[in-house]
Amino acid sequence: MGSPVSSLRTNGSLLEVEDLRVAFAAGGREVRAVDGVSYKVDAGSTLAIIGESGSGKTVGCRAIMGLLPAGAAISGSARLRGTELIGLSDAALRKHRGSDMAMVFQDPARSLNPTMRVGAQITEAIRTHRKVSRSEAHVQAVELLRLVRIPAADRRFYEYPHQLSGGMRQRVVIAMALACRPKLLIADEATTALDVTTQAQIMELLLELQQELDMALIFISHDLGLAASYADEVIVMYAGKIVEQAPAKRLFGAGGTVKMRYTRALLDAIPHLERPAHTELPVVSGRPPDPTMLPPGCSFAPRCPSAADDCRTTAPGLIEHAQSHRWACWHPCENGGAA
Ligand SMILES: Nc1ncnc2c1ncn2[C@@H]1O[C@H](COP(=O)(O)OP(=O)(O)OP(=O)(O)O)[C@@H](O)[C@H]1O
Ligand SMILES: [Mg+2]
Structure with missing residues (x-):
C-alpha cells in the first residue's frame, strides 16, 4: 500500500541532497561511507532507503542531521527548505533538529x-x-x-x-x-527490533502521522518489502552509492521493472510472515565489500551473476534511463530479473 500523498506534492522539494560524501579514516585507510549521493524528497512524501549492512544508509542521514562524529569528512550539499545544512555550526543544526527535522532510531530502549x-x-x-x-x-x-x-x-x-x-x-x-512538528522525519530501522505485527502497526502509525502533520518521511531499512508496502520512492544503496532509484510503483507494481541484480536479490529476500522480522536474512550471496578495499569498476561486480569484463574495469554511473528510474549498471536485468 503506497501512501496517498500526490495531493500534498504541491510545495516542491523539501530536501535536496546533492553529491553528498562522507569519509572516515579507518586504520590509515579511507572509508567512503557515502560516495556522491544525490536525491530529492518532496514535501509530504515517503522515501525508502534500502541496502545491506554497511551500505551508507545511516551515515548519509546522520550527515544531513549533523549527527556524525567530529572525524567525519563531509562534503556536498543538503538543503532543507532551501537552507544549506552541510557546514552549519552545531548550534544552528541543533535549532533545525527537532523543529524542521527529527530522527528516530532502531532501538527505543x-x-x-x-x-x-x-x-x-x-x-x-x-x-x-x-x-x-x-x-x-x-x-x-x-x-x-x-x-x-x-x-x-x-x-x-x-x-x-x-x-x-x-x-x-x-x-x-x-x-x-x-x-x-518537524517537516521531515527520518526513521532509521525504527521497526527492525519489533515483531512483525508491531512493525506493521508502527509503520501504519508513521504514515498516518505523516499525513496528519503534512510531514515527509524517510525510512531506512534492510527490508525491500517495507519499501514495497509503504514508500512512494525507493533508493537502493550499495557500498556508499545509490545504485537504483525509482518510484515504488515502477519497481514493485504489476510488471515491475527492477534493473539491478542487487535490488532483485533484496526483493527475493523479503521476509515472510513465518520468519521473524529480526532474523538475519541470507540477503545476497557473497558478503558486502570491505569499504577500505573496493574493487575497481562496479563495486557489486564480484557478487553479480551478470558481471562481464567491462563491469570489472569501469564503474557505471547512475543515469536516469526511463521515467524517473535511475540505475547504475552496464548489463541491467531484463523482465525485472525475475527467475
Ligand atoms: N564513526 C565511524 N568511523 C569509521 N567508519 C564508520 C563510522 N560510522 C560508519 N562507518 C562505516 O561507514 C560505512 C557505512 O555505515 P552505515 O552505518 O551508514 O551503514 P548502514 O547502511 O546504515 O548499515 P546497517 O544496515 O548495518 O545499519 C560502513 O562501512 C561503516 O563501517
Ligand atoms: Mg544503519
Whole structure:
C-alpha cells in the first residue's frame, strides 16, 4: 500500500541532497561511507532507503542531521527548505533538529532514559525547543502521547520505559521526535527490533502521522518489502552509492521493472510472515565489500551473476534511463530479473 500523498506534492522539494560524501579514516585507510549521493524528497512524501549492512544508509542521514562524529569528512550539499545544512555550526543544526527535522532510531530502549518517566522525557524534549511553561509542556506531552495512539495517555505519562512494551516505547520515541512538528522525519530501522505485527502497526502509525502533520518521511531499512508496502520512492544503496532509484510503483507494481541484480536479490529476500522480522536474512550471496578495499569498476561486480569484463574495469554511473528510474549498471536485468 503506497501512501496517498500526490495531493500534498504541491510545495516542491523539501530536501535536496546533492553529491553528498562522507569519509572516515579507518586504520590509515579511507572509508567512503557515502560516495556522491544525490536525491530529492518532496514535501509530504515517503522515501525508502534500502541496502545491506554497511551500505551508507545511516551515515548519509546522520550527515544531513549533523549527527556524525567530529572525524567525519563531509562534503556536498543538503538543503532543507532551501537552507544549506552541510557546514552549519552545531548550534544552528541543533535549532533545525527537532523543529524542521527529527530522527528516530532502531532501538527505543537506548533512545529513552530508563530512570525517567516517559512523560517527563517528552516534556523535556518540548522545552528544549520551545519556550513554554512546564504545565503547558505537560499538556502538549499528553497530546503527543495521544497523537501516537498510546491508550490511557494521562496514566502512561507517569510510567517508566520498562513498564511499556517495545512497540509502546517506540511510540514514545516517535512522540519525542514529533514534539516540534518537524517537516521531515527520518526513521532509521525504527521497526527492525519489533515483531512483525508491531512493525506493521508502527509503520501504519508513521504514515498516518505523516499525513496528519503534512510531514515527509524517510525510512531506512534492510527490508525491500517495507519499501514495497509503504514508500512512494525507493533508493537502493550499495557500498556508499545509490545504485537504483525509482518510484515504488515502477519497481514493485504489476510488471515491475527492477534493473539491478542487487535490488532483485533484496526483493527475493523479503521476509515472510513465518520468519521473524529480526532474523538475519541470507540477503545476497557473497558478503558486502570491505569499504577500505573496493574493487575497481562496479563495486557489486564480484557478487553479480551478470558481471562481464567491462563491469570489472569501469564503474557505471547512475543515469536516469526511463521515467524517473535511475540505475547504475552496464548489463541491467531484463523482465525485472525475475527467475
Ligand atoms: N564513526 C565511524 N568511523 C569509521 N567508519 C564508520 C563510522 N560510522 C560508519 N562507518 C562505516 O561507514 C560505512 C557505512 O555505515 P552505515 O552505518 O551508514 O551503514 P548502514 O547502511 O546504515 O548499515 P546497517 O544496515 O548495518 O545499519 C560502513 O562501512 C561503516 O563501517
Ligand atoms: Mg544503519
